[in-house]
Amino acid sequence: MSHTMLDQLPIYSLIPELKQQLREQNEAILEAAPGAGKTTVVPIELMDGEWVGSRKIIMLEPRRLAAKSAAKRLADTLNEPLGERVGYRIRHEGKESAKTKVLVVTEGVLTRMLQDDPSLKNIALVIFDEFHERNLHSDLAFALCLQARELYRDEDPLKLLVMSATLDTQALQKSLSCRVLSSQGRSFPVEIHYSNKALRINDVSDEVVRQTCHAVHNEMGSILVFLPGQKEIHYVASQLKHRLEATQGLHILPLYGNLSLKEQESVIAPAPKGERKIVLATSIAQTSLTIEGIRIVIDSGLSREARFDANTATTRLHTRRATQAETTQRMGRAGRIESGVCYRWWSADQQFQLASQAQPQIEISDLSNLVLDLAKWGVQDRLELDWVSPPPQNHWQQSIDHLCELGALTNQETLNLTPMGEAMGQLGIEPRLAHVLISGKRTNQVKQAAALCTILSEGDPFSQSGSDISSRLDWLNGSINDHGSRPKQPYLKAQASWEKRCLSLDMGPSQTNPAQPLSALLVCAYRDRIAHRVNQSSQQISYKLSNGRKAFLPSSDSCTKSEWLLSLEIGGQKDRGEDRIFLALPLDLQAMIKTFPHLIKKRENLVWSKKQGRLLSEEQSWIGKLCIATKPLSSSSEEAICQALCDYIQEEGIECLPWDNASKQLQARLEYAFKYDTRQAWPDSSNEALTNSIQEWLGPYLGKVTNQQALNKLPLKEALLSRLDWSQQQQLKQNVPERLSVPSGSSYAIDYCEEIPTLRVKLQEMFGCASSPTVLHQSIRVELLSPGQRPLAITQDLAFFWQEAYPEVRKEMRGRYPKHPWPDNPMEAQATGKTNRALRSS
Helix, strand or coil: CCCCCCHHHHHHHHHHHHHHHHHCCCCEEEEECCCCCCCHHHHHHCCCCCCCCCCEEEEEEHHHHHHHHHHHHHHHHCCCCCCCEEEEECEEEECCCCCCCEEECCHHHHHHCCCCCCCCCCCEEEEECCCCCCCHHHHHHHHEEEEEEHHCCCCCEEEEEEECCCCCCHHCCCCCCEEEEEEECCCCEEEEECCCCCCCCCHHHHHHHHHHHHHHHHHCCCCEEEEECCCHHHHHHHHHHHCCCCCCCCEEEECCCCHHHHHHHHCCCCCCCEEEEEECHHHHHCHHHHHHHHEEEEEEEEEEEEECCCCCCEEEEEEEEEHHHHHHHHHHHHHCCCCEEEEEECHHHHHHHCCCCCCCHHHHCCHHHEEEEEEHCCCCCCCCCCCCCCCCCCHHHHHHHHHCCCCCCCCCCCCCCCCCHHHHHHHHHCCCHHHHHHHHHHCCCCCHHHHHHHHHHHHCCCCCCCCEEEEEEHCCCCCCCCCCCCCCCCHHHHHHHHHHHHHHHCCCCCCCCCCCCCCHHCCCCCCHHHEEEECCCCEEEEEEEECCCCEEEECCHHHCCCCEEEEEEEECCCCCCEEEEEEEEEHHHHHHHHHHHHHCCCEEEEECCCCCEEEEEEEEEECCCCEEEEEECCCCCCCHHHHHHHHHHHCCCHHHCCCCCHHHHHHHHHHHHHHHCCCCCCCCCCCHHHCCCCHHHHHCCCCCCEHHHHHHHHCCCCCCHHHHHHHHHHHHHHCCCCCEEEEEEECEEEEEECCCCCCEEHHHHHHHCCEEEEEEEEEEEEEEECCCCCCCEECCCHHHHHHHHHHHHHHHCCCCCCCCCCCCCCCCCCCCCCCHHHHHHC
């Protein structure tokens, strides 16, 4: 095979070794720095291998533009048009033929190929390019390829090649038992300029503008500026246009994922001869894409990623510092064709403090589509596959719950598909959109469903036109003309593709209901996004969503006239209390309830009113976490009453119960037995334990308590004793007695509510008692009282008291209480509660 200037690419030095490894083994890992030529060279060099034969090589790229661009470069290398030996297949588009040997695919295309033919019998090799991006689809496809090879390709194993500029090879080598082949990048030096500044995130855009203007005036060539998102791109673009308006032949172009494929292709094309361009890009330009003429990179050092919150089923944008791997890839864009320059506002020391790799998408994304794909594949457990990084349990479970809500799974315990789930899996698209298409097919509203999916998947065509999706649909069907919109042709092309998918569904005979509102196609797919207007200010209107989250619209938005909305596209920033609604549909709540009564869950709500001193009862109608209606109930079940009282007591604490001395003493005796009698399994009777087990011990007494008067009559002592069997009750009486007999013959209650159980007794009644009384072998405290019932001494050591303290007490008290005995030797005196006269006359 002949080569021109491509012969100089560093990757060629590794090709013989790579070919040998793939001949002898079934897998390879190729780490090649930016500019090495791996994407352009490797598939062409491998496609004529003897082990490939008449089969294809599949190369997976992380983005549509990257896939199409890579396929074009490969075809140009062969001097052939796309669709001959090199083809591509992306969403809504593709070119391939019977001659195709290398097929470049993206997103879920490979997953759908695996679902259609798990053996991939016509595929010799799958190449995972730019694997460091850890795209959700590539992680899934990689895990499925490993299992498919194990199950279906014993005799002729499917070969796998993982390629990247910056790889976490340690994680990969757990799945692929092969050594790593490494190649240096193209040897064009890139000079890095550090500004050594410490900036807040909000200040970075202004510094990027300053650095870009400096580069325009001091460097030659086109400039690639990395920014975290569209907001910053638009801001920097407006600033540059103002500051550089006098500069001739300079084009300022945005590049981000929501641009149409045609718009993106025009950005990466070379600038007109003698002119320059400034490309303001998100991370879409970090890898895979070659933007012609770039020799200067301005790096904001920031990256924005969508992170899924499993608690609210909402994806929000997080702005973070770029990683070492990302900044290395960005810098490499400047040295693809000639020596370049990279500007960074931070310091060299800060560069080495950055995280090494970004977190994989599988750990931060909504996994609903992945779980649906795995259910179709036949997986039952998330750890059944050999993952590079396993899906997080909370995201996994949330996705199962969501698919159950959509009617795709039979239950939450198993990944068994319903007929709806089978149809959704057949489409191989995001579950919500699959539900919309299926609803459209069932109700004979195919065109409308396809139009909705087009707007929801291709991005909002309007920049500033409120949130009502109806206006976008009117634009799509030609009813209105918005000159500020994006080009319509890509949307019409996508709509035709969606319509084709919808028509391909085998759902049986369709229902005809032309009067059905637009919301009927969307409500069941977005039931967690039903929104109710809750408050407003001069700037914005707040809505509460049925998933529990709050979101807002600007006050000027026409949708705010509606009390109820279906919020179809929402998003927000990290640490903000409310999300922003970007696309919505006004909702007729009563019509929706009439059409879809199953969306409403009725529940009896009982709550104890502390202020009114009684139980309040009502029936509530809920959609998710939105209460949409209430009505009073005249009566409630005993079970519901019991639960409401238990909730109230647990919230208030058991101190709100009518404790009297007898019940408090019994609780204290039980606590004492639990602490000191280790021979018996006594129940824990602390306040915390009783609160936590309130349903168990007090529940049987609560079923008819509906007011404070009934609550005050609760037999707490009886309820506490019910926790003990007959044997335990007898042992409690014997071993932890309520009362204790003293030497005088009387008995007195022991106060177990004190920190140390305390016996209060007249001093003269303890004459002759040489040692302190005990309960469960623990000395209790004796409070010795005067004849006037005032404390004279408190002790746990009576022998010490008689010997050391009693003489002083006697000296002081015999004059104050002369009618009562104060013997010299209390150990030999008669214990009595009587006076001296009473003793003489007895």
